[in-house]
Amino acid sequence: MRKWFIFSLSVFLLLGCDPESKTKAEICNDGIDNDGDGHVDCADPGCYGQAGGPTGQLCQSTESRCDDAFDNDADGDTDCDDSDCAASCGGVEDCDDGADNDGDGDVDCDDADCDEDPACTGGEICDNGIDDDEDGDIDCDDEDCAAAVNCNPVEDCDDGIDNDGDTLADCADPDCLGQQGAGGLCQATEAACDDGFDNDADGDTDCADDDCAGAVNCQGPVEDCDVAGDEDGDGLADCLDPECNNQTGPGGGTCQTVETSCADSYDNDGDGLTDCADSDCTAECLTAGALVITEIMKDPNVVADNAGEWFEVQNTSAGAINLQGLVIYSTASGGDETHVIASSVSVPAGGRAVLGLSADPGLNGGVTVHYVYTGIAFNNTTDDRVGLRTAGGTVIDEVSFPVATFPGFAGWAMQLDAGNLTAVANDSAANWCASRVKYNAFDTGTPGAANHLCAVETACADSVDNDGDGAVDCADFACANAATCSAAAAPVAGSLIVTEIMANPGVGTPNYQHEWFEVLNTTAGPVELNGLTICDDTPTRYCFRVHFGVSTPLAADARAIFVSDDSLWTGHTGILFEYGPAIQLATAADAVQIFHGSTLIDAVAYDNTWPFATAGAAVQYSSSAAQTAAANNLLADWCLALAEYDTVNHLYGTPGAANRDCHLAETVCNDNTDNDGDGLIDCADPNCVGQTGSSGETCQATESTCDDGFDNDRDGLTDCADPNCAGLPGPGGANCPSGSMTLFFSEYIEGSGTTNKALEIYNPFGTAYDLAANTCQVKLYVNGSPTTTGANTATLTGTIAPGDVFVLCRADATGAILTACDFQHTAVNNFNGDDAIELVCNGVTLDVIGQIGFDPGTEWANGGVSTLNQTLVRKCGITSGDTNGGDSFDPSIQWNSFAQDTFTGLGSHTVSCK
Numbered sequence: 001m002r003k004w005f006i007f008s009l010s011v012f013l014l015l016g017c018d019p020e021s022k023t024k025a026e027i028c029n030d031g032i033d034n035d036g037d038g039h040v041d042c043a044d045p046g047c048y049g050q051a052g053g054p055t056g057q058l059c060q061s062t063e064s065r066c067d068d069a070f071d072n073d074a075d076g077d078t079d080c081d082d083s084d085c086a087a088s089c090g091g092v093e094d095c096d097d098g099a100d101n102d103g104d105g106d107v108d109c110d111d112a113d114c115d116e117d118p119a120c121t122g123g124e125i126c127d128n129g130i131d132d133d134e135d136g137d138i139d140c141d142d143e144d145c146a147a148a149v150n151c152n153p154v155e156d157c158d159d160g161i162d163n164d165g166d167t168l169a170d171c172a173d174p175d176c177l178g179q180q181g182a183g184g185l186c187q188a189t190e191a192a193c194d195d196g197f198d199n200d201a202d203g204d205t206d207c208a209d210d211d212c213a214g215a216v217n218c219q220g221p222v223e224d225c226d227v228a229g230d231e232d233g234d235g236l237a238d239c240l241d242p243e244c245n246n247q248t249g250p251g252g253g254t255c256q257t258v259e260t261s262c263a264d265s266y267d268n269d270g271d272g273l274t275d276c277a278d279s280d281c282t283a284e285c286l287t288a289g290a291l292v293i294t295e296i297m298k299d300p301n302v303v304a305d306n307a308g309e310w311f312e313v314q315n316t317s318a319g320a321i322n323l324q325g326l327v328i329y330s331t332a333s334g335g336d337e338t339h340v341i342a343s344s345v346s347v348p349a350g351g352r353a354v355l356g357l358s359a360d361p362g363l364n365g366g367v368t369v370h371y372v373y374t375g376i377a378f379n380n381t382t383d384d385r386v387g388l389r390t391a392g393g394t395v396i397d398e399v400s401f402p403v404a405t406f407p408g409f410a411g412w413a414m415q416l417d418a419g420n421l422t423a424v425a426n427d428s429a430a431n432w433c434a435s436r437v438k439y440n441a442f443d444t445g446t447p448g449a450a451n452h453l454c455a456v457e458t459a460c461a462d463s464v465d466n467d468g469d470g471a472v473d474c475a476d477f478a479c480a481n482a483a484t485c486s487a488a489a490a491p492v493a494g495s496l497i498v499t500e501i502m503a504n505p506g507v508g509t510p511n512y513q514h515e516w517f518e519v520l521n522t523t524a525g526p527v528e529l530n531g532l533t534i535c536d537d538t539p540t541r542y543c544f545r546v547h548f549g550v551s552t553p554l555a556a557d558a559r560a561i562f563v564s565d566d567s568l569w570t571g572h573t574g575i576l577f578e579y580g581p582a583i584q585l586a587t588a589a590d591a592v593q594i595f596h597g598s599t600l601i602d603a604v605a606y607d608n609t610w611p612f613a614t615a616g617a618a619v620q621y622s623s624s625a626a627q628t629a630a631a632n633n634l635l636a637d638w639c640l641a642l643a644e645y646d647t648v649n650h651l652y653g654t655p656g657a658a659n660r661d662c663h664l665a666e667t668v669c670n671d672n673t674d675n676d677g678d679g680l681i682d683c684a685d686p687n688c689v690g691q692t693g694s695s696g697e698t699c700q701a702t703e704s705t706c707d708d709g710f711d712n713d714r715d716g717l718t719d720c721a722d723p724n725c726a727g728l729p730g731p732g733g734a735n736c737p738s739g740s741m742t743l744f745f746s747e748y749i750e751g752s753g754t755t756n757k758a759l760e761i762y763n764p765f766g767t768a769y770d771l772a773a774n775t776c777q778v779k780l781y782v783n784g785s786p787t788t789t790g791a792n793t794a795t796l797t798g799t800i801a802p803g804d805v806f807v808l809c810r811a812d813a814t815g816a817i818l819t820a821c822d823f824q825h826t827a828v829n830n831f832n833g834d835d836a837i838e839l840v841c842n843g844v845t846l847d848v849i850g851q852i853g854f855d856p857g858t859e860w861a862n863g864g865v866s867t868l869n870q871t872l873v874r875k876c877g878i879t880s881g882d883t884n885g886g887d888s889f890d891p892s893i894q895w896n897s898f899a900q901d902t903f904t905g906l907g908s909h910t911v912s913c914k
Helices: 083-089 815-820
Strands: 291-297 310-315 327-332 335-340 352-356 384-389 395-401 414-416 432-434 496-502 516-521 532-535 543-546 559-563 576-578 590-596 599-606 619-621 638-640 644-646 744-750 757-762 777-781 793-795 805-809 836-841 844-849 871-874 895-898
Touching: 291 384, 291 395, 496 590, 496 599, 744 836, 744 844, 805 815
Parallel strands: 559 576
Antiparallel strands: 291 310, 291 414, 310 352, 327 335, 327 384, 384 395, 414 432, 496 516, 496 619, 516 559, 532 543, 532 590, 590 599, 619 638, 744 757, 744 871, 757 805, 777 793, 777 836, 836 844, 871 895
16 A cells, blocks of 8 residues: 545644544444434444343344333334234233243233233132132122222212212212213313303303303403504503404504514514514624624534534624524535524623534533524535524525535534634635634534634743633643753654554444554654644544643654553553544554644555454554555555453554564474464464474374374364364374364353353364354344344354354353453343254354254253253363254253353363363
């Protein structure tokens, strides 16, 4: 790949991202549309298979969990109300046959359907004409039915007596609504206002009842709106009287409760003020430039666009302005997006108001929003505009911001220069710049506060905030390399180079939190890191300023790391800088770039030919290659990291430390030393095949000399104990036992509660097994179902070393399970004793626990070995799985059982029987 440099030098370093190619990740149980795609939590396809409910309930594309009181597919219907559950909920429970007839998991009297069945209650059913409990009394004659609805007295609504004993008589009793009372119709509120009857039994009859205030027969005199005078005697004459709203008043004008006709020369609301003299007409009578748009946040980093977008207006007039009635407008693909400001928003003279998509600081990134609008969304990567106009069409202010000229960086608000706060000046891109003041950890702007100057600080020792951005002298980003602020050299092209990149950690929620990259100082002296700008592949969208706040020199030949989330690096002792969600590295094609001002210091661009598909491993630049910015672009000089730096998440790399030599080959194969630094020693290194190992054996890629007492391929298995020797001559001349080998389940944990479940997979081969390359999946078949869903399928990534295991667990499992866990998947690890589990690689079934398509009731069990509430470990000598998922399953044949919540053996497995 060759480096490239795409942006205008007329714009300050100004760098960014493309939200169409990289979006924020959805968190599936917080009620927020985190990735801004219009879908929240379980309604977002990205959440299928993840925990979406408050206690870990599962998000699904179609509802198959029909008894968890949770709307798994977010379609508005829960459990048996959802048509997806028709098969599980369609049956009718027979309450005394010992079977789960309706398939809801509850049997006989444990099923809510049987609450009133005599087989479960032992009592009388009160409306079937049968002596159900055989005590000689039928239905309401039986004392069991004393509280039954059909056995209670009924209210007679016109006799003045509380017949049903609920302390409410006749029309006062809700049972009588709509029935005839003693003198009229019983009503909840008095609507019959001329029948001489207290219909709602509240003590007031007809016009004496407040319910009748609007009845025609209860009205007094009526206001005559076009004749001067107070005809109805309410103290309000003509247009002052609300009764006259939208009627013609004296003189021919239209009466209005609030004056909105501001150019008809008529006092519409009768308050003595006409048109623009009336404060009701402030918004409509505004002139161009009375309000100025001074700041725009079109693409926040920390929160989704549909909650975090906002813009700011400033009142440049001599008096207060109420924004109510003004129209906000922007550009949409089919025309304008508009919103009428519907409530009072008073902006004092010289004051500012922030208008945004959310008033909740927890959702909008911490902004105080004075008015929430709807129906308007700013474009991130195409030209757009925002404006304010009166209802009559007068434009008060408008700002068009084409992407070619305006600063459009994600997370950086576009800010009008503090010295050019006019509606004329804000038409010029030259008067706008990216804000340099943070309002949260990863977004910049000054919503509701004064703007700074676009010109940056140059006087770095005068104790004055010359540019008004809140930072003085050396604390100002622009002063990072001033002689009074740093003794280290300012970065120049090639003085810092990118030497390691973690773009595909494969863990975390979201995944990018574990991303990072490393920078090396190639010079003979310290280089200043404070004041850099780091970007990904498009240096006009996603970038972040490296602002430590103080001088941070990187020593000669030293390394610093730049990380997404510094809370994951509490034990790191070197220089570290957190850039947060501002930069998210893709695995197919992306770049890491470093700038100082407008100078490109280094860039490493990569594409899908680089080995980023290997989850959990960083790629690093070879220590044997030329450590220059001109040389670190060649894929041939980059290789996967082999050293594990995070033993919990099994992440590989050397962050902050020297890289390995990607080209060094093992040449000495009998010294128990990893000569080429690839993590493989002597015979375990493919470079040693055919040479003599440290024990005098011949190194082999796979064990084929099976009678020499040596582990020739260093897989931990010797001679016939190595599956590679099956059928080959072993010690004493007899052939080693033959038999096919596959990956297989080596441990099954059905622990207490819903969370303490785990599955362990063993690799019996003498070589590592790549789960992703072999398209390996674990599938869960629930309650005897012959099919499974995508949500109940875990697609595995990672590699299982020879003779090693791979553990699947839930994210909310106990610590003893999580310590051994390699892969988290809640849905698959939601099995019970009657659920079948299948291991598939390359479309071929390798192992099955249980019987697919058959529900055993609660468990498969024999001889004390059960799939319910036990830990099962595969017996020794087993080298392949049960590949027939349709045959009957007896766990006692191949499994040893242990007590529930036995976790001690999880994370390792022994095949040989000694």
